[in-house]
């Protein structure tokens with residue numbers, strides 16, 4: 001039995017396939033007719049209009065139209081095109097056409113509708129002429145860079161590659177996150193039961209995190225949206241490690257420094273093992289005595305880190321930042337500082353990552369959580385007093401006005417999760433994964449849209465943020481959708 005969603009998915013696929021074939025036909029007609037007809041020929045102008053019309057139609061919902069080949073198949077925006085038997089000839093002709101030019105694909109942008117017919121026909125001529133060149137692809141790239149066709153991009157990689165790499169990285173990121181959680185649990189348990197624990201696993205995990213971070217910041221940053229009410233201390237520590245690493249990378253720290261910073265993030269709250277469970281998880285207001293107990297945990301962390309089986313050189317480097325992570329920029333906070341020496345760089349980084357993650361996580365004593373964007377707003381009020389103003393600025397820049405994992409209600413009535421960071425020219429408008437009802441009271445992934453997308457006719461943004469709210473208010477884990 002097929003469900004309504006399945007059949008609507010199939011219908012969407014059919015519509016997409018039909019569009020793809022129509023577009024290929026329009027493309028074929030244009031490049032063939034331009035060979036035999038003068039540029040002012042009426043039929044040719046009709047064909048050029050048709051071609052532009054298809055791109056414009058597609059770009060109403062998408063930022064661009066990419067037609068790409070891979071292993072003898074056509075892909076429309078990385079999705080394989082299925083076509084009826086009667087169009088096999090057309091498809092093969094077009095694949096051959098692309099191959100002769102060494103082109104893996106072409107990407108068209110909505111601005112093509114502002115191009116003159118001369119420019120569109122010029123593009124068809126250039127594409128045809130490429131075949132006669134010694135190195136067609138290099139020649140085409142040169143023509144493209146000449147600026148005649150700002151709405152065109154030449155794709156040089158086969159379809160499927162990028163998507164595959166991102167998927168692979170997401171898989172590794174998920175695995176690394178769960179390894180980080182389990183090794184941190186193991187270390188904590190060993191320290192409490194045996195009084196000692198090896199640090200090699202933690203070191204290896206952080207090394208993996210740094211490798212991932214260097215390859216793709218957004219994948220690992222997406223993982224830091226994991227919130228686990230029951231496993232708070234562990235998920236919080238892994239998130240603090242990730243956020244600190246991302247901030248450290250932005251500050252230009254070396255790989256070696258990042259490795260140390262990541263370990264600091266993972267172990268910064270280790271001292272909480274010394275705080276009675278009832279106090280840590282007390283739902284109501286804490287007494288003064290209890291607050292004092294909690295405030296002992298940074299020093300506790302130092303005591304626990306000393307118990308790790310690691311070289312004294314490494315331990316000496318990772319003791320201070322966990323000790324300082326609740327000290328504020330102006331040296332207020334705890335443990336009370338009797339010194340004038342400023343908080344170390346790692347300590348200042350940890351403090352920012354720590355407060356951000358703690359405030360955006362639901363806790364027993366704070367069932368109402370604060371959305372990531374509001375958290376950043378509140379933290380900004382403490383710039384120069386609670387937090388290092390420069391580091392905080394970089395942190396806010398890194399996460400964007402709407403950090404990944406923020407749930408948005410849009411003026412279109414849609415609900416979406418911020419799924420990435422905005423591009424340089426996107427004016428702080430991030431990509432958003434739309435959420436659709438799964439019919440069982442929950443949500444499922446919809447398509448990803450970009451808030452920077454504009455309406456081609458009016459130039460106004462297609463979607464605007466109406467309100468933000470915390471994912472836990474509708475019981476979802478952003479990381480499940482984002483990774």
Ligand SMILES: [Fe+2]
Nearest residue numbers: 268269325326
């Ligand atoms: Fe802490």
Ligand SMILES: [Fe+2]
Nearest residue numbers: 236268269354
């Ligand atoms: Fe913490």
